Amino acid sequence: MRCPCGCGATIELMVIPEARPRWSITTDAQRRPTLHPSVWRKTGCKSHFWVREGRIQWCD
Template sequence: MQCPCGCGETIELMIMEGVYPRWDIQTDTRNRPTLYPSVWLKSGCRSHFWLRKGRVVWCKPENCV
């Protein structure tokens, strides 16, 4: 996926069993994806967000630990 901040970074997330780190993906009845846990880029733009029901929810410093 492309980073939602617009920096152009390509983000690759592993969703296969038995790999680490790994994300779980679920879709709702409208096929909107939700990812667990959050996505946190440790370099570059350093974006930190959740993908919930197909929407990006940005992490605010006071509630992201």
């Protein structure tokens, strides 16, 4: 996915069970994704956010 801050960086999130760190993804009835845990870029723009029901929720 592209970083939602607009910096243009590509974010790769591992969802396979063997991966560490690993994110889980679920979808609701409208097929909107929710990721767990949050996404926190340690380099570059250093964005920290949740994806919940297809929307970005920024962390303080």
